[in-house]
Amino acid sequence: MLCVGLLTACASAPPPPVAIPPRPARESIQRFGLSGRAIIRQSARADTMRLTWEHSVAEDAIGFSSSLGMVVAELQRNASGARWMTADGERFEARSADQLMARITDQPVPLEALSRWVVGRVGNGATATRDAKGRLLEAVDQGWSVRVLSYETELPEALPSTIEVEHGALRIRLAIEEWVL
Template sequence: MSRASWSAAGLALALLLAGCATGPGRPGVPVADTRAGAEVVQQARARRLAEITDWGFQGRLAVSTGDRGGSGRLDWSQRGEGYVAALSAPVTRQSWRLRGGPEGAVLEGLEGGPRRGGDADALLREATGWPIPVRALADWVRGLATPGARVGYGADGRLQRIEVDGWTIEYQAWWPASGRLPEMPARIQATRADARVRLVVDAWEVEGE
C-alpha cells in the first residue's frame, strides 16, 4: 500500500487539535449555486468512494466528555467491511487496537487481555471512557451521511454538517482530490450533549496507489 501524495507537514503546523480558522488549499473547488447542485456534488463523491473498498487514514484525535478528556493518534485501516483502528495516547503511554466487522469487535491492549463484544461503540466506551461512535466513524470520516441523517452544505457546495442520532458532525477543512480519492475531510468535529470528538486527518491512503 502507498499513501496518497498529501503531506501532513503543512497541516500539522496549521491545524491543531485546539482548532484554527483555515484549512488546506482548495484548488478546483466545486461550486454549487443551489442545494440541488450541492447534492449532485455529494452524490458524485459517494459513488467514487463506494468503489474504494480498501482505504485508511492517519490522524490525531481529541475526545472529551464533561470535564474528562484525552487525546492521541488514530490510525485506521479498512478492508471491505472489516477494520482495524489503532489508538495511542502518548501522555498516558496507553494504546489500544480495535478490530471489527459484521461479526463483532475485539479490543486489545487492556489489562486482563482482549475484550470481545458485538457492539464496538460500547466495547470501547466501557474500556476507555471514550464516546467514539465507531460504527458510524467509517462513513463520517469520509464525509458520508449515515441513514436518517440531516445534511447541510456550505456556500461552496461542500458538505458542511451532518446531524444524526443526536450527533452533529461538522466538516471544518478539506484535503483536495488526489488520485482515486475525491476531496476528503481534513478536520472534523462531532458533538452530542457534553461529548465532543475532534479529528485532524494527517494523511489518507488507498490500496494500490
C-alpha cells in the same frame, strides 16, 4: 562569506506543499486508511491520542497510541464480532465495536456512521448543510452533531482533514494527517 551564502540558501524557501492525489467520488469510497490525532472531551476530562484506522465494509482496525507513539489499545471489528486489546494484555470482546469504543469515550460511538462522517458523508435520515462545492459542512446524523472544520484542499472531491462529532457531553475532534485510499 561562503557560510553566510549557504545558510541563506538553506533558510530561504519552504518546501513545496505535498500534492494530494486525485480523490474518487465521495460516495464510492468503501475502503480507506487514515492516520492522525484525536482529542476526546467528555465531562471535565480531555484526552489526546494518535490514531490509525484501516476501514472496509467487512473490517475495521483502529490503533490508539499516546502522543509519544506508544500503543495503548487496538480495536478490531469483523463478521465474528469486535475485540479491544490493550498494551497491558487485557482483552475484551463484544458483538459490537460501538460498545467497545466506550472503553475510551464513556459511551458507545457509532463506528459505521463515523466511517461515513470522516469521508464527508452522512446517512439517509441526516439533515446536512453543504458548501458551494457540495462538500459537507455540518449535519445531524443519528442524534450526533457532525462538523467538517477543514478539507485537505479546496477541490470538490477533497476529503476532510478536521472533523468534530458531538453527542451529549462527548466531543471528538479528529485531525487527519494522511489518507490512503
